[in-house]
Amino acid sequence: MTDGSPQIARRDLMRGASAAMVTLAYAGKAHAIAPSAPPFATRFAPALNAFRELGGPDIPGRLQWMKAHGFRAIEDNPCRRRPVAEQELIGQTLADLGMEMGVFVAGRWAGEHRGEGPDVPPLTGGGEDAMKAFVTGIRESLPVAARTGAKRMTVFPGVKSPQLSHDRQMANVIEGMKRAADVCAAADVTMVLEPLNTRVAYSLSFMTSPDEAYAICKAVGSPACKILFDFWHVQIEHGHLLATLDSVWDEVGYVQYGDNPGRKEPGTGEINYATITRHLWSKGYRGIIGMEHGQSIPGAEGERAVIAAYAALDDEARK
Numbered sequence: 649m650t651d652g653s654p655q656i657a658r659r660d661l662m663r664g665a666s667a668a669m670v671t672l673a674y675a676g677k678a679h680a681i682a683p684s685a686p687p688f689a690t691r692f693a694p695a696l697n698a699f700r701e702l703g704g705p706d707i708p709g710r711l712q713w714m715k716a717h718g719f720r721a722i723e724d725n726p727c728r729r730r731p732v733a734e735q736e737l738i739g740q741t742l743a744d745l746g747m748e749m750g751v752f753v754a755g756r757w758a759g760e761h762r763g764e765g766p767d768v769p770p771l772t773g774g775g776e777d778a779m780k781a782f783v784t785g786i787r788e789s790l791p792v793a794a795r796t797g798a799k800r801m802t803v804f805p806g807v808k809s810p811q812l813s814h815d816r817q818m819a820n821v822i823e824g825m826k827r828a829a830d831v832c833a834a835a836d837v838t839m840v841l842e843p844l845n846t847r848v849a850y851s852l853s854f855m856t857s858p859d860e861a862y863a864i865c866k867a868v869g870s871p872a873c874k875i876l877f878d879f880w881h882v883q884i885e886h887g888h889l890l891a892t893l894d895s896v897w898d899e900v901g902y903v904q905y906g907d908n909p910g911r912k913e914p915g916t917g918e919i920n921y922a923t924i925t926r927h928l929w930s931k932g933y934r935g936i937i938g939m940e941h942g943q944s945i946p947g948a949e950g951e952r953a954v955i956a957a958y959a960a961l962d963d964e965a966r967k
């Protein structure tokens with residue numbers, strides 16, 4: 649399948665471009681870098697903290713480097729914890745470069761699902777204090793979205809409340825999400841609910857399957873409440889990736905990649921990201937694909953390997 653874009657394999661272009669690009673990136677102030685790699689057709693989004701070796705330590709320089717290497721979006725899980733001035737710098741630089749912000753983590757941090765606090769009543773347990781704490785976390789995240797230009801925020805319903813049945817916890821989560829969705833809809837921001845795996849990462853998570861996220865989104869019934877389908881989490885907890893994706897597709901608002909085992913770049917594990925990327929493309933998905941993983945090789949060499957992996961996927965997508 650093609651979209652009318654030039655059919656020169658991106659890998660070939662990258663090979664010629666990369667040495668010159670690195671020099672320019674380090675030389676660089678804003679707009680000093682001539683784009684020499686065509687944009688990826690697929691809207692892959694590295695973490696803002698990725699490519700620190702090749703892209704350099706400062707945020708605007710690194711974003712320029714990412715743009716010059718074909719990336720049109722980023723994501724930044726810890727954005728909420730950054731100083732306000734840094735959030736504004738990110739938003740301004742993205743706007744100047746014509747790039748997009750994917751997601752950041754809103755409300756409570758994922759570490760909570762590993763037992764790393766904070767000590768607040770869980771949404772799953774219900775009650776007014778829990779509802780208010782949850783909605784406050786979401787409300788307080790909206791200015792971060794405004795500063796960075798994010799239209800989506802990653803949201804977790806939080807930890808299990810083992811004293812209650814699963815159904816009762818679901819009812820509590822749905823009520824909390826309805827309240828939060830009203831607040832988000834008014835700000836034109838979408839919560840994307842991410843099912844987390846309990847086997848490798850987050851043993852205390854309540855919402856672990858795309859089906860649960862789907863049930864919540866259907867019950868909430870708001871464009872401000874959708875699913876974040878992270879293939880790494882789903883592979884570990886559930887598997888059957890393409891059929892599972894298709895079965896919840898009408899509620900999916902965002903997707904993320906990462907191979908398994910190890911949560912490194914595509915091609916380093918058991919997940920067939922070539923097939924997945926083609927599948928997403930053929931379904932008409934042109935949204936952001938978050939690159940939520942580490943590198944299989946450390947340092948600059950590993951960063952080049954990550955780009956090569958995505959260049960190969962981008963070529964695959966349109967076949």
Ligand SMILES: O=C(O)C(=O)CO
Nearest residue numbers: 758802842849878940
């Ligand atoms: O923290 C994680 O593991 C996530 O997937 C957040 O998106």
